[in-house]
Every structure is written in structure tokens, then in C-alpha cells.
Amino acid sequence: xxxxxxxxxxxxxxxxxxxxxxxxxxxxxxxxxxxxxxxxxxxxxxxxxxxxxxxxxxxxxxxxxxxxxxxxxxxxxxxxxxxxxxxxxxxxxxxxxxxxxxxxxxxxxxxxxxxxxxxxxxxxxxxxxxxxxxxxxxxxxxxxxxxxxxxxxxxxxxxxxxxxxxxxxxxxxxxxxxxxxxxxxxxxxxxxxxxxxxxxxxxxxxxxxxxxxxxxxxxxxxxxxxxxxxxxxxxxxxxxxxxxxxxxxxxxxxxxxxxxxxxxxxxxxxxxxxxxxxxxxxxxxxxxxxxxxxxxxxxxxxxxxxxxxxxxxxxxxxxxxxxxxxxxxxxxxxxxxxxxxxxxxxxxxxxxxxxxxxxxxxxxxxxxxxxxxxxxxxxxxxxxxxxxxxxxxxxxxxxxxxxxxxxxxxxxxxxxxxxxxxxxxxxxxxxxxxxxxxxxxxxxxxxxxxxxxxxxxxxxxxxxxxxxxxxxxxxxxxxxxxxxxxxxxxxxxxxxxxxxxxxxxxxxxxxxxxxxxxxxxxxxxxxxxxxxxxxxxxxxxxxxxxxxxxxxxxxxxxxxxxxxxxxxxxxxxxxxxxxxx
Numbered sequence: 135x136x137x138x139x140x141x142x143x144x145x146x147x148x149x150x151x152x153x154x155x156x157x158x159x160x161x162x163x164x165x166x167x168x169x170x171x172x173x174x175x176x177x178x179x180x181x182x183x184x185x186x187x188x189x190x191x192x193x194x195x196x197x198x199x200x201x202x203x204x205x206x207x208x209x210x211x212x213x214x215x216x217x218x219x220x221x222x223x224x225x226x227x228x229x230x231x232x233x234x235x236x237x238x239x240x241x242x243x244x245x246x247x248x249x250x251x252x253x254x255x256x257x258x259x260x261x262x263x264x265x266x267x268x269x270x271x272x273x274x275x276x277x278x279x280x281x282x283x284x285x286x287x288x289x290x291x292x293x294x295x296x297x298x299x300x301x302x303x304x305x306x307x308x309x310x311x312x313x314x315x316x317x318x319x320x321x322x323x324x325x326x327x328x329x330x331x332x333x334x335x336x337x338x339x340x341x342x343x344x345x346x347x348x349x350x351x352x353x354x355x356x357x358x359x360x361x362x363x364x365x366x367x368x369x370x371x372x373x374x375x376x377x378x379x380x381x382x383x384x385x386x387x388x389x390x391x392x393x394x395x396x397x398x399x400x401x402x403x404x405x406x407x408x409x410x411x412x413x414x415x416x417x418x419x420x421x422x423x424x425x426x427x428x429x430x431x432x433x434x435x436x437x438x439x440x441x442x443x444x445x446x447x448x449x450x451x452x453x454x455x456x457x458x459x460x461x462x463x464x465x466x467x468x469x470x471x472x473x474x475x476x477x478x479x480x481x482x483x484x485x486x487x488x489x490x491x492x493x494x495x496x497x498x499x500x501x502x503x504x505x506x507x508x509x510x511x512x513x514x515x516x517x518x519x520x521x522x523x524x525x526x527x528x529x530x531x532x533x534x535x536x537x538x539x540x541x542x543x544x545x546x547x548x549x550x551x552x553x554x555x556x557x558x559x560x561x562x563x564x565x566x567x568x569x570x571x572x573x574x575x576x577x578x579x580x581x582x583x584x585x586x587x588x589x590x591x592x593x594x595x596x597x598x599x600x601x602x603x604x605x606x607x608x609x610x611x612x613x614x615x616x617x618x619x620x621x622x623x624x625x626x627x628x629x630x631x632x633x634x635x636x637x638x639x640x641x642x643x644x645x646x647x648x649x650x651x652x653x654x655x656x657x658x659x660x661x662x663x664x665x666x667x668x669x670x671x672x673x674x675x676x677x678x679x680x681x682x683x684x685x686x687x688x689x690x691x692x693x694x695x696x697x698x699x700x701x702x703x704x705x706x707x708x709x710x711x712x713x714x715x
Contacts, residue, residue, distance in 0.1 A: 142327055144621060152187070156334070156365045162368050163179050163184055163531050164369075165371045166370065167188075167374035168188060170195070173188070173326065173520075174523065175188075175373050177331070177547070178527075180326050181329050186330075190335045191337070192704075193633060197482070198483065198484060199315055199375075199517070202481055203400065203426065204428070206310065206518050208269065213269075228278065228518060229271075232278035235544075235545075236548070236549045238582075239584070241311060246293060246306075247415050249304045279310065280309050281308075284305075290304065297410075298466060312428075315517065316636075317633075318549075320623060325550045335623055336357045337356050338354060339384075342384055343365075349507065351367045351370065357704045371510045371511075376395045377445065391514075393513050395484065396441065397448050397482055398436035399454040399479070400434065401435065401455065402432070402640060403434065404474070447697050448481065449697040450480040450693065451685065477636075486499070500515030500526070507534070550586060554584075593616055593620075594613050600612045600616060606641065606647030615655040618635075625660065627703075646678055649671050673703040680699050
């Protein structure tokens with residue numbers, strides 16, 4: 135596979151080369167936004183034979199795409215809203231991701247649905263899950279996960295002893311899938327690069343090139359150097375999620391798509407705080423609450439409230455945290471407290487505005503529009519259906535090009551690391567012996583890098599000290615920090631501790647216990663001097679301090695004001711400029 139493709143490496147040299155290429159040739163399409171949809175558009179366009187560039191103002195997946203519930207699912211609540219087409223589409227995508235596109239990154243996860251209303255609820259939920267299972271079949275694929283099953287209260291308690299016996303009368307267990315959301319985006323971008331896409335983070339679009347009414351490219355700023363450049367392109371795709379309207383404003387007014395942000399807050403607690411062999415899903419008065427297994431942790435969420443404040447760093451307030459704890463504690467025999475919370479993160483869902491004032495009722499379906507000639511906008515949707523959104527956006531691009539463009543083929547394109555993954559997983563004992571690492575470490579690496587594990591192991595072979603775990607975050611090896619910079623586009627400490635790994639939410643110290651070690655490891659590949667190392671540590675420390683303090687505030691406004699007190703390590707070009715996600 136790699137012999138037929140280009141390099142999937144996204145290191146400093148590759149970034150510089152990509153920016154140079156984007157500034158020197160006319161592309162077929164330039165994509166604004168390095169979240170999951172933008173990454174999907176870049177891959178779809180590149181695999182159709184188009185020349186494509188992608189620009190992201192911050193780090194890849196730094197917005198919505200790293201702050202999700204980390205689930206690949208159809209959405210049971212959309213089934214209840216009778217949105218069968220959206221559920222069917224999402225479940226078909228789930229099957230594709232599990233079995234063909236990214237088996238190394240997407241894996242099945244079980245959930246227990248406790249029943250609280252004897253009599254009518256079991257047949258009602260059972261009928262819904264039967265439909266959910268049947269919609270999960272797609273042409274040429276099985277569901278990729280087991281079907282649902284009914285459980286008595288006694289059998290449910292064997293699976294989830296943490297549940298309070300009197301809180302439910304029985305349960306139904308079903309399966310969905312989960313993903314490391316930020317890693318998936320980065321892997322999609324690496325795959326796009328391997329097929330010829332030019333990809334760069336910390337490069338902000340600050341304006342558009344125009345010929346009369348037609349958009350002919352973008353004006354951009356390399357935020358790392360301050361250099362400005364133009365990218366000429368026959369079509370531009372705005373895939374910026376909650377910043378969609380901001381980008382539209384750069385072309386002169388609001389367009390056909392209007393996006394509203396809904397805040398979702400998640401808590402992370404250690405695995406031993408909830409004694410269960412399965413995830414749990416609970417009804418709330420507005421939506422649903424998930425208790426999701428996540429390695430040595432649980433992710434609990436989410437909330438669903440309107441957000442009109444800072445979109446780059448949405449803040450979780452004390453009220454948000456208490457809401458999640460109150461709802462999960464309603465069914466737990468041993469309640470969680472704030473002291474049990476290792477990490478907190480808040481993300482914004484880009485919802486298409488409608489007449490309803492409740493964000494939980496706004497549309498999750500996506501829309502593609504041509505607001506002005508040369509510009510395609512895509513918004514809405516959900517993480518699971520990113521590939522369909524990308525396909526539809528590139529179909530619109532193809533319509534705007536005066537040439538024949540092949541149809542999308544991304545349903546048959548595995549992401550880098552997928553090919554050969556199963557064979558390597560089956561050989562993990564032998565791989566452990568040859569590398570000198572424990573088989574548990576090999577399993578961890580395979581589930582993060584797939585068949586690209588050989589590149590990580592090559593770093594360790596070159597420098598055996600990289601085989602050691604990070605002091606204070608021993609789930610991760612020192613080699614993974616270096617690899618994040620050399621191959622995965624990480625430019626700063628925050629990129630590594632928050633998105634290439636999830637140390638910022640998986641440790642009680644929130645990364646402060648490893649920040650100096652991580653900065654030291656990044657100094658070599660990123661060519662930092664001592665001053666820059668010190669600066670990286672200071673900025674990350676201030677960020678964590680601001681987040682912790684914001685989570686003690688009672689209101690969104692108070693939490694937002696404090697979170698904004700932490701400076702950006704690389705500020706965007708202008709407070710009013712568009713800020714791709």
C-alpha cells in the first residue's frame with residue numbers, strides 16, 4: 135500500500151513543503167478547517183484525483199472533533215424522533231468504519247439500558263433496539279457488533295454491580311462503537327496526505343481571493359512565522375463547523391447555512407470508581423447520558439445547552455459538572471463526587487438552526503450549499519457520518535469544476551494503519567518478543583497506530599530510552615510524544631497532551647506532572663531552544679489553571695471569562711477573523 139502512495143508523514147518539513155506548494159500552484163480545491171469533516175473532504179477529493187490543500191488555524195481536531203462523546207453510533211434518540219434515514223445512514227457508516235476503513239481505531243462497545251418503568255418500557259425499548267439492529271445491516275456488510283439482548287435485574291447487576299438495585303427493574307444490553315476522535319481525524323489527514331493532499335495546521339484563512347463575484351482562492355497567514363500567502367483554487371470548501379458563519383462573513387454576509395452551537399460537557403473518572411463490565415446509557419429529561427468505558431477510565435456525558443460565548447475554548451461550569459454527577463448518581467449505589475473527577479472537557483456541536491429554541495431538537499442532518507460561485511459550504515451532521523458529508527461536499531465541488539470528476543471511493547479506502555492491522559494483532563506476542571516491550575504495550579500501540587506501529591518501534595530502536603513510559607502518565611511511552619511531532623503534525627505541548635494523547639483528561643494532574651518531560655522530548659524534532667521549552671510549559675500550565683478555576687464558577691459567563699484568561703501559545707491572526715475548527 136505505501137509503495138503506491140506518498141508519505142503519510144506530517145512532520146515540520148512536510149508542513150513547510152505543503153505550505154510552499156499551496157502558495158505556488160493553483161489547486162482544484164482548498165479546504166478550510168481541519169476537523170473530521172474537513173479531513174474527510176481532503177481525503178475524498180484527493181482520492182478522486184483532485185489537487186487539494188487543507189488549512190487549519192489551530193491544531194487538527196482542536197475544536198468539536200476532539201471533544202465528542204467518542205462514539206460511532208446511529209443515535210438512539212434520533213430513532214425515537216422517527217429520523218430513520220439519519221439512523222440508517224449512521225449505522226451503515228459504523229459498519230464501514232469497524233470492518234474496512236479503520237478497524238484499528240474503531241471498536242465495538244456494549245451499553246446497558248436500565249429500565250425504570252415496569253410494564254410498557256421493556257417492549258418499547260426492545261422494539262426500538264430491534265429496529266436499531268436491523269437498520270445496522272448494510273449492503274455487503276454485517277452490523278459489525280452483536281445484537282441486543284434482554285436482561286433481568288439480577289443478570290444486569292452481574293454485568294454492572296455499580297447500579298443501585300432499587301433504581302431499575304431490568305435492562306436491555308446493546309452494542310455500538312467508539313473511537314479516539316482526535317486520533318481518527320489526524321489519521322484521516324495522514325491518509326489524505328499519502329494520496330497527495332497538502333495539509334497544514336496553524337495556518338489561518340483571513341480572507342478570500344475574488345474575481346468579480348467568483349471566489350478563486352483564499353488569503354492565509356502562517357501563524358507560526360507570521361508570513362502571509364495566497365492559495366489559488368478553483369473551488370473552496372468551508373468545513374469549519376461552529377465557525378461556518380464566520381467564514382461566510384469573510385465573503386460578505388451570511389449564507390444559506392446558519393449554525394448554532396450546543397455545548398456538551400463530559401467528565402472522566404477512573405475505571406475503579408464504577409464497578410461495571412459494560413457501558414451504561416441513561417435517559418435524562420432532555421436527552422441521554424452515557425457512561426462510556428475508556429481504557430482505565432470512564433467518560434460520562436453529555437450536557438446539551440446553547441452556547442453563544444467563546445467557541446475556541448468552551449468552558450465547563452460547576453453547574454455543568456453537577457448536572458452530570460447528579461444524573462449518573464441517580465442510578466449508582468456508590469455516588470461519585472467532584473473529587474473522583476480526573477478530567478473535564480467541553481465541546482460544541484454545530485447544529486443547523488431551526489425554529490426550535492432547544493438545541494437538543496435542532497437538526498443533526500447535514501447541508502451542502504453553494505452560497506457564491508467557487509465556494510462550497512458543508513455543515514451540520516454528526517461525527518459518525520463525516521464521510522457522507524465529505525462525499526456530498528466534493529460532489530458539489532465536482533459540479534463547480536468544468537471537468538469530469540470520478541465518484542467518491544472513500545467507502546473502499548482504508549485509513550493508514552488499517553491494512554495488515556488484524557495480522558499484526560494476531561502476532562502481537564511475537565511482536566512483543568522482538569521489540570522487547572510487554573504485550574500490553576504492543577496492544578496499546580496497535581490500537582493507536584495499527585500497522586504504522588513499525589514507525590514508533592523504529593524510534594525506540596534508534597533511542598531505547600523512548601521505550602520508557604512517561605513519568606506520571608505511564609499509559610503512554612516517551613516514543614509516542616516524539617512520534618506526535620515527527621509524524622502526526624503536533625506543533626506544541628498542548629497538541630500532544632490534549633489530542634495526540636489524552637493525558638490532559640486522563641490524569642488528576644491534567645498533564646502538569648508530565649509537561650516538562652513532554653516539552654523536553656519535543657524540543658529536538660521541533661528545534662526548540664531553552665526559552666521555547668520554558669514558554670511551552672508556562673502556557674500549558676496557565677491553560678490548566680484557567681480550566682480548573684473556570685470549572686468552579688456557577689455560570690457560563692463566569693466560566694468563559696476565566697477560561698479566556700489563559701493566553702494562546704499561537705494566537706489567531708485577529709479576534710474577529712474566521713477561526714476554523
